[in-house]
Amino acid sequence: MGVYDNQGVIVQLFHVYKCYGTYNALTDITFDVADNEFLFISGPSGAGKTTLLKLLYMGETASQGNIIIDGLNLSRISRSRIPFLRRKFGIIFQDYKLIPTKTAYENIALVVEAVGTRHNLIKKKVNSLLRTVGMDEKSGALPKSLSGGEQQRIAVARAIAGNPKIIIADEPTGSLDAESADKIMSLLKQYHSRGATVIIATHDTGQIRKTGGRVIILKQGQLEVSTIIPKLD
Numbered sequence: 553m554g555v556y557d558n559q560g561v562i563v564q565l566f567h568v569y570k571c572y573g574t575y576n577a578l579t580d581i582t583f584d585v586a587d588n589e590f591l592f593i594s595g596p597s598g599a600g601k602t603t604l605l606k607l608l609y610m611g612e613t614a615s616q617g618n619i620i621i622d623g624l625n626l627s628r629i630s631r632s633r634i635p636f637l638r639r640k641f642g643i644i645f646q647d648y649k650l651i652p653t654k655t656a657y658e659n660i661a662l663v664v665e666a667v668g669t670r671h672n673l674i675k676k677k678v679n680s681l682l683r684t685v686g687m688d689e690k691s692g693a694l695p696k697s698l699s700g701g702e703q704q705r706i707a708v709a710r711a712i713a714g715n716p717k718i719i720i721a722d723e724p725t726g727s728l729d730a731e732s733a734d735k736i737m738s739l740l741k742q743y744h745s746r747g748a749t750v751i752i753a754t755h756d757t758g759q760i761r762k763t764g765g766r767v768i769i770l771k772q773g774q775l776e777v778s779t780i781i782p783k784l785d
């Protein structure tokens with residue numbers, strides 16, 4: 553089954569390559585992510601950030617190399633264990649990906665139900681998530697009647713609804729104004745302070761500086777730099 557124990561490390565990549573046909577989207581990527589780290593992945597458009605995130609939750613599979621997530625080696629994982637792997641992740645996208653025909657409440661409830669919450673506790677849990685992201689007054693709204701920042705707050709609530717160990721966010725603030733972006737970052741930091749690992753792909757160097765922490769910079773599919781950015785005072 554390929555279960556590894558490497559204390560304090562939740563994500564490991566060893567010499568990972570990803571090719572789309574003959575195009576090398578990622579070349580020889582090796583790095584670890586510590587349990588409870590707050591990590592940024594940055595780099596120019598086309599550098600491979602989204603591809604890298606997708607490899608972690610098996611949205612794509614690596615062409616070569618090994619990826620170990622919380623002890624599971626993805627190159628040896630059986631199909632039946634993929635849902636188990638995916639439950640470790642909460643995923644947030646730039647374009648929210650809410651179900652358009654379902655209300656804010658229902659979008660979150662779907663995940664709360666899917667993780668096996670007892671029927672009589674579902675409403676309480678969804679309402680608590682709505683309060684956490686400051687959206688309790690809009691619980692009955694459909695996504696199209698919410699602003700981008702509000703939709704993203706629902707997407708954050710949905711991502712954390714299953715208490716995942718790892719949050720992956722792909723340009724979560726890319727289409728938001730500065731105030732909404734700050735709210736989303738503060739929700740991610742709040743969830744991080746509860747013990748989760750947070751991995752964010754972003755171009756937004758302003759947000760990286762405000763938060764500080766480790767940044768991995770990709771360039772043309774290669775890991776150019778892994779560096780610590782001090783938090784702006």
Ligand SMILES: Nc1ncnc2c1ncn2[C@@H]1O[C@H](COP(=O)(O)OP(=O)(O)OP(=O)(O)O)[C@@H](O)[C@H]1O
Pocket residue numbers: 572575577595596597598599600601602603604
């Ligand atoms: N499914 C695919 N098939 C073929 N090529 C792909 C596919 N997905 C991504 N690519 C290519 O791989 C490269 C990396 O794409 P990726 O989306 O990972 O970059 P990115 O750093 O996230 O870019 P952006 O910041 O613009 O979102 C790009 O050249 C892209 O065109």
